[in-house]
Amino acid sequence: MKEEENFMDLEKLASALIPDEDLLDPDKYEEIYPPREMPKGAQVTRLAPSPTGFIHLGNLYSALADERAAHTSGGIFYLRIEDTDDKRKVDGAVESVIRSLDYFGIKFDEGAEIQSRLNIYGPYYQRQRAKIYRAFAKRLIAQGYAYPCFCTAEELDRVREAQNAEKLTTGYYGKFAKCRNLSEEEIYSNLKAGKPFVIRLKSQGDISNKITFRDAIKGEIAVTENDQDVVLLKSDGIPTYHFAHAIDDHFMRTTLVIRGEEWLSSLPIHLELHKVLGFKPPVYAHTCSLMKAENGGKRKLSKRKDPELSLDYYRKAGYYPAAVVKYLMTLLNSDFEEWQLKNPGADYREFKFKVEKMGKSGALFDLDKLNDISKTEISTLSAEECYAFLNSWVDEFGSASDKQHFADGAYIIKVLNLVMGTAGKKRRKDIERAEQGIRLLDYFFDDTFKPRYDFRFGDETVNTVLEEFAKVYDPDDDNQTWFAKVKEIAPKVGFAAETGEYKKNPEAYKGSVSDVAEILRIAVTGSANSPDLCTIMGILGKERTIKRLAAAIR
């Protein structure tokens, strides 16, 4: 330690570096933001995005964990905007974050742009909290826990390169922390020269000291103390994430910080900052990231490469929002799925979510699973609810013809009742998401009915079936009568009237009733597969049915 440092007037230095006159005594903030009055065990969590407006599946995953942790414990979930990096700012981003999460049923109790009487821990934009950070930075300087650094970006780059060349840990620490030991004269002359500076932490840590830390998800984690003199205040006077995190989560009285595991490596910094600031650190829960399979391996879902990371992707594809949430719940707590199976129809909010049960390893995003959950979820809807959901998708993303079709709600609901099956009974699960489900309905409308007529039988057979059935079709027939008529046609084209009979001696026939039905089905729906044909004909009506039968004649 240098002689000068011992005698340096730190109070004076603090005032020279941070001359702001309107700063409060840091201790005042303890009164301004008093501990929250909450039931025992209640958790305060937060989502703290940067305002790029791009909110992705990983954010939703994390937000869901935050929201559940707060609301299953009677706590608070709030929104804070980390806008300390000007470059990341996008107009309307905050509203977009709120809207995106709201679409998936996740709501904040307080925070940026949230109407709430609970908003006493704000402001919730970090840029608006500059005075708080500066007050604490000033105090740290006065206490000798922080100092100004005048190194330029170029100097820092050079040091980093040298460190890399020598295979040393990169960063500003130990003997590389040049400005740590600047003399009083040097500092003041730099200041007088108007050199830009940042405020760095004067780290008290030693990397040879191992500390164990308890993470709510990962359990015991062995780390070393921090020895990096990290930047607290950037040259524009705005704090870095690390500094803002310590101060904000303390004064917003966050009890549980859920964040991605990419933060794990900076945990020692945060621990030291809390210590130096005299704060008790919150409980941390570091979540694994969502992964994607790629040539044999897996990698973190990437914003640039993977469209399925974007929440808009799910909206455009027409996934049922509750299904996306439920899929995420299965990743969050793997026993959720079993609970859901035992409690069919129960709201996911009734499930007892536990942070400790969250997965420790990065899960591969499984589209098959999401699809299954989504179609199951949609199958529980009534035809009316399903119509409302599909219609809202059509409003936003549908074609002109979709819009025209959906204008006739009564007709769509009739179709939906068929496509979905009887409510409360065993239901069909044909509709996976709006975009795909709506295409399933195309053959119910003349303008989108595009048959390919892929008959597996000769023209003569096909024509006979079509003509004979047209002669006897009566829309008033019930299902059995209808089918009896189909059976009657079979012998006329050399088919067996009973499938069982055909199976017994297939050589005796050219086909069976199934094949008669198939010919009719292709003519009427354009496809060899469809729900109950008799009902479909009923919905189309006699006129259209007969017209389609005639149109299919070779």
Next chain:
RNA sequence: GGCCCUGUGGUCAAGCGGUUAAGACGGAGCCCUCUCAAGGCUCAAUCCCGGGUUCGAUUCCCGGCAGGGUCACCA
């Protein structure tokens, strides 16, 4: 490369020293059936490797290996 995290079927994963190693998605097959879907039944498929500790390791310890993350005046 240093440091940290993770490692059970193809995927998500239960499991906490003795289990026929759950369940779900996906796959295969059968039944049902006018086709498809749904449903029912059945099947195939897993403890990364090597050392310990122990009467006994998927489970505990050590060492490898593999995957991931991180090393900014970005968050």
